[in-house]
Structure formats: C-alpha cells, structure tokens
Amino acid sequence: MKKISRKQWLGGIAIAVMILLTIIVPPNRSQITEGSTFSRSPSGYAAWYDYMETQGIKMQRWKKDIRNPDYENKKPITLIQIKPELEDHIGYWEEDWVNKGNNLIILGVKARPTPASFSSVIPTKSGDVKIDTTRRRSYTQSFPNEQLAITGLMIAKVQPNPDKKNLLGDEFGSIIWKSQDKGTLTAVVTPYLAANAYQNESGNFKFLAELVTAAKTPIYVDEFIHGYKDADSQKSEVEKTWIAYLGKTPLFAGAVQALFVLIIFIIAQNRRFGAASAQSSESINNSQAYIEALGSVLKKADRHEFVWQAIAKAEQKKLQQKLGIGNQDDQQTLLNAWVQHTGRPKADLEHLLNAPKTKVSEQELLKLLQAWQQVLLSL
Numbered sequence: 001m002k003k004i005s006r007k008q009w010l011g012g013i014a015i016a017v018m019i020l021l022t023i024i025v026p027p028n029r030s031q032i033t034e035g036s037t038f039s040r041s042p043s044g045y046a047a048w049y050d051y052m053e054t055q056g057i058k059m060q061r062w063k064k065d066i067r068n069p070d071y072e073n074k075k076p077i078t079l080i081q082i083k084p085e086l087e088d089h090i091g092y093w094e095e096d097w098v099n100k101g102n103n104l105i106i107l108g109v110k111a112r113p114t115p116a117s118f119s120s121v122i123p124t125k126s127g128d129v130k131i132d133t134t135r136r137r138s139y140t141q142s143f144p145n146e147q148l149a150i151t152g153l154m155i156a157k158v159q160p161n162p163d164k165k166n167l168l169g170d171e172f173g174s175i176i177w178k179s180q181d182k183g184t185l186t187a188v189v190t191p192y193l194a195a196n197a198y199q200n201e202s203g204n205f206k207f208l209a210e211l212v213t214a215a216k217t218p219i220y221v222d223e224f225i226h227g228y229k230d231a232d233s234q235k236s237e238v239e240k241t242w243i244a245y246l247g248k249t250p251l252f253a254g255a256v257q258a259l260f261v262l263i264i265f266i267i268a269q270n271r272r273f274g275a276a277s278a279q280s281s282e283s284i285n286n287s288q289a290y291i292e293a294l295g296s297v298l299k300k301a302d303r304h305e306f307v308w309q310a311i312a313k314a315e316q317k318k319l320q321q322k323l324g325i326g327n328q329d330d331q332q333t334l335l336n337a338w339v340q341h342t343g344r345p346k347a348d349l350e351h352l353l354n355a356p357k358t359k360v361s362e363q364e365l366l367k368l369l370q371a372w373q374q375v376l377l378s379l
Contacts, residue, residue: 013266035082035107035191036226037061042197045082049221051205057213062220063230067093076101076183078215081222083108083191090185098183103215108191111135116172126210127203129168133190136173139166167211176211184215308368312353315372322376342378349375 033039037049038061052059066079079102087109098104114136121128167186168176176193178186192198194208212219316334320326323337331353335346352371 032084032226034084034226035195036223036228037221038223038226038228040196042195043192044196045194045221047196047199048194048205048208052209055209057209057219059212059219059221061223061228063223063228065224066097066222073102076103076215076217078103078105078212078217078219079222080105080212080220081107081225084226086110086191090187094185098185099181101182103184103186103217105186105188105212107188107193109137109187109189111137111173111189114172116170120170122168122170122175124168124203124207126207128201129193129203129207130198130201131168131175131190132192134172135189136169136175137177137187137189138173139169168207186211307365311368311372315376316353318376338375344378 033041034043035045037045040046049059062079081104083106085108087106090106090109094104094106113134116134116136118132118134120131122131123129165179166174166177168174175190176186176188178184194204198204319338320334323334323341325333325337334353335349338344338349339346352368352375
C-alpha cells in the first residue's frame with residue numbers, strides 16, 4: 001500500500017475545509033438597489049416614495065416572498081414590483097395571484113425594439129410622461145381580441161384609451177397595458193417610469209401615483225426582490241437550510257464528534273506530544289578517518305609494501321607483549337623467545353617481520369594478514 005505523504009494530507013485537508021466553508025457560510029448577497037425605494041441613485045425610487053408620502057398616499061414596503069403560501073394576504077392588495085432586470089413574461093403565478101382579486105403592477109417587462117425614438121414625451125391627463133426606451137408591445141400581442149390596422153412594420157396610430165386596456169402608448173405600440181379578471185395585472189415596458197432620474201418630470205411621478213391608487217386597495221412596494229427581508233423571512237430561510245435540519249437530528253452530534261476526531265488526527269500527524277528533545281550529534285573518530293583516507297591513497301598509488309611495513313610493526317608489538325619481552329626493538333630476541341615458546345622454526349616468523357624488497361600484490365598482502373593472525377593465535 002502506497003504511503004500518503006504529508007503534502008497530500010495537507011492538500012486534502014485544505015480542500016475539505018474549503019468545501020465546508022462553501023457549504024456552511026452562505027455568500028454575502030448585497031442589496032440590489034436598482035428600482036428600490038431605499039435607493040437614491042438615478043435608478044432608485046426613493047424620490048417617488050417621498051412624493052407619495054407628501055401626497056398623503058400611504059404605502060408600505062413588502063419584505064417577504066410573495067410566492068410563499070405562508071404569507072398569503074387575506075384581503076386584496078396592490079403590489080408594485082420594480083424589476084432590477086426585465087421580466088421575460090408574465091408567469092402562471094402572477095396570473096393566479098391576480099385572479100384571487102389582487103392587483104399587480106410590474107415595471108420592467110420585456111418587449112421588442114421598434115423604430116421609435118429612444119426618448120419620447122407622451123401627453124396624458126396627468127401631464128407629459130417621458131419614456132426613455134424604444135421597446136414597445138404590439139397592440140395585437142397585448143390585446144389579442146382587438147383588430148388593429150397594420151401598415152408594414154408600423155402599427156397604425158392609436159391614442160391611449162383606458163377603456164381598451166391600453167394605458168399608455170403611441171403609434172409604435174403599447175408602453176403600459178393591463179388585463180383584468182377579479183384583479184388587475186398592469187405591465188410597464190420600462191423599469192424607470194418614475195425613477196429618481198425623472199424627478200423633474202412631474203407627469204411621470206403623477207401618472208404612476210394614479211396608476212397604483214386606481215384600485216383603492218392597500219399599496220405595497222416589493223422590496224424582497226431587491227434583497228431586503230424582514231425577521232420572519234430571514235428566520236424561515238435559516239430554518240430551511242440543511243445545517244439547521246441536521247442540528248435537530250442525531251446526525252449533528254455525530255458530525256461534531258467526527259470533527260473532533262479529525263482535529264486530533266491532524267495534530268497527531270504533524271507533531272509529537274511532550275517536550276522537544278535535542279538531536280545528538282555523532283562524534284567523529286579522527287584517527288579512523290585518517291587511516292581510511294591514507295589507506296585509500298595508498299591503494300590508488302599501488303603501494304602495498306608500505307602497508308606491509310606498517311602492519312608488521314603493529315603486529316610485532318602485539319607479539320612482544322604476549323611473549324613478555326616488552327617494547328625491545330631487538331628482532332633476534334623476539335625470534336628466540338617465539339621459538340622457545342612455540343617450538344616452531346624462526347623462518348615462520350622471520351619472513352613476516354621483514355618487508356619484501358619488491359612490490360607486493362593485494363592478494364599477497366591478504367595472505368600476510370592471515371599469517372599474522374595464525375602467529376598470534378598460536379600463543
């Protein structure tokens with residue numbers, strides 16, 4: 001089995017921590033200020049909200065998910081949704097909610113571009129309304145039951161007429177329209193109808209004010225879609241997370257225990273418990289190092305006779321000590337004592353004491369060592 005290296009352990013732990021942080025820590029979602037009544041940027045609606053208060057029109061900021069059945073209103077209301085991004089289409093949920101008697105006004109519904117000028121001023125009973133978009137919804141698409149004259153790509157000029165569901169439009173198509181069942185659904189092609197950038201366009205502010213008060217029901221501005229949530233919504237979202245769910249089950253205790261085991265395992269793999277011990281340094285034998293170096297040099301130089309002489313002197317001293325004649329350097333005395341002690345001829349020892357006069361091979365040197373071993377063992 002291949003042993004896992006320390007780098008692989010650390011890399012695996014780092015990846016696991018990143019995954020846990022990604023799951024446990026939710027991304028910090030900032031508020032989407034575009035279209036919010038809290039925003040005073042050009043695309044915000046704070047100025048129009050202040051205008052409504054000065055007119056004595058009471059509005060409330062809605063900070064719940066209107067699609068959540070827990071927040072279903074019991075009485076009809078008017079809800080304004082100022083989309084930060086254009087809505088592709090009016091969905092089933094919106095139609096169903098309106099059929100319950102509610103009124104929904106959506107600012108920012110997608111429509112096709114037309115040859116209309118980007119900036120248009122359209123006169124209404126509320127005053128001139130400035131529209132900055134070339135997008136229009138065709139009258140036949142907005143009102144399929146009506147027959148309108150079409151010339152090429154241009155729709156015949158139709159004056160705005162509330163009785164025919166078109167609330168604002170021009171010869172290029174409808175800008176604001178509504179459909180009605182038990183409640184009303186009003187759609188606007190631009191999300192900037194009464195944005196802060198149009199504070200000097202009194203007709204825009206007044207037109208939207210009359211639009212939202214027409215149903216005479218409580219008025220709410222949807223701030224939930226801009227990231228603003230009340231305490232109940234935040235609590236509900238937290239309770240729906242899988243971590244909160246695990247916290248209510250025995251699995252949470254097991255997960256905590258597994259985390260502690262992992263921490264202990266990491267500590268055990270990276271350090272030992274107890275006081276650190278100093279590493280002992282090995283002592284160097286200078287004599288041995290010198291002998292090994294000298295032997296290497298002599299071997300390369302092929303000077304085995306020099307080694308022979310050195311060995312003979314050293315072994316001679318050992319032999320003298322064993323024979324009890326001290327450190328006398330008299331070779332004849334040593335030979336006589338050795339013959340007397342062993343009864344062997346002088347020649348067996350004499351040729352070991354005298355170095356050869358010619359070069360010797362490595363094999364001959366090995367035989368010399370073996371002969372000296374036999375001499376010392378015979379005593």
